[in-house]
Amino acid sequence: MPERRVTVVAEVGLHARPAATFVRAAAKASMDVTVAKVPGGDPINAKSILQILALDVRQDETIVIKAEGKGADEVLDELAKIAGSP
């Protein structure tokens, strides 16, 4: 399955604006999109702001974003860009 590994560099982590922007972009995707902490975290639904806030990704933590299907690479590229933005 296509995936992207990204280290979150924003000081607030994947919260507040980055989290909302990330979920909004994921929600536009036609396929399921998951996020998990690396290493070994359980994947959660990237389209859920509740689950993203629960995942509680902090600055300098790495996540893996996965999606499969037509257009998955574009979706993953966009999400990786958001998650990796300062």
Add this chain to the structure above:
Amino acid sequence: MTTVLAPVEGAAVGLAAVPDPVFSAGMVGPGTAIDPLREPGKAVAPIAGKIMKLHPHAYVIVGDDGRGVLVHLGIDTVQLKGEGFTLLAAEGDRVLAGQPVVAWDPSVVEAGGRSPVCPVVALDAVAGSVWGVAAGTVHVGDELFRWH
């Protein structure tokens, strides 16, 4: 249906009045915001459930039906790194609606150059599912909005 209570006392002003586009544009979700009284107070749980996330400046309560409500105490208050906030409960605790979660002073937040306005947001709510939003003066524990 979930009845969401006012976590702080003040004036319900709507999300559009929040000086942060992530909230005012509804990106986090629907709900409203309270411009709090400028005096020391205790922010309470807006619904009954489990404290899924507890930061000094923000918390999420998830009810038994899986619905989560976010309370954000002031804007850009993550930058305060907890200063001026006292936790009155712990992450993972079960709380009743109206139970105190964080003690804080909106006037101190404001004196530091930040807005103390408090967004109260229904997370993952579908469009049109939030209604009966209060306007004007609300006391702690008053009904703030309903979520179908």
